[in-house]
Amino acid sequence: MDKAVQKILKEYPCFEEGVHNKLHCTLTGHDVLPKKEALQQYIDSSKFQRAWGVNEIMKEYSEWFEDLGKGRYGCKVTKKVVAAEPEDLRRHVTGPKFIKGLPKFKEQQALAEAKAKERALRKGIPMSDDETMEDEEAIVSDEQGEEEEEEVESEYPELDNTAATENSVEEDSYDFSVMDTEVDNGETAPKKKKTSMKRKKSSTKTSFKKKRVA
Secondary structure (H helix, E strand, O other), X not given: OOHHHHHHHHHOOOEEEOHHHOEEEOOOOOEXXXXXXXXXXXHOOHHHHHHHHHHHHHHHHHHXXXXXXXXXXXXXXXXOEEEOOHHHHHHHHXXXXXXXXXXXXXXXXXXXXXXXXXXXXXXXXXXXXXXXXXXXXXXXXXXXXXXXXXXXXXXXXXXXXXXXXXXXXXXXXXXXXXXXXXXXHHXXXXXXXXXXXXXXXXXXXXHXXXXXXX
């Protein structure tokens, strides 16, 4: 392999051997020819730079975030939803809310892990010092599996607001003219029927009076 290519691969260790003698990018899933020009052009692309930037930030802060999908990350410390963009993520982890909240979050996490280990010991489940609260939750999460999506939404209020907005848009766009038409037709029919009955009664009374006079 060309030395120039090897240098690039050493600087960006996110490539592996792919099919048809190409290099496969593990960040974007893109396949590139193992040539300096092709690699450099791909590395300079906005798609790769974005993926690489997010990857570099997550190397350091991944334990404080969870992937929510659709290009979003949820911050466990601030309970905020952050776009999967290098600039947005970097701004968030260097912001005062995250910096001030991280020590408190670590303290709460350590306390939760200690309580989880204590509960596990009471149930007779052995746990080592290296095991985390997530390991204990994995053992007793059979009843909680169906509630994961609801917990994620309630954990990040911004997701609830987004869902509410989408629902309101759907309701506003619904055409109620059909329902109104059905109600109008239903009310109009009885009115016509009552009117005809009144006319029939009045004609009967008139003929009766004429008969008595005669």
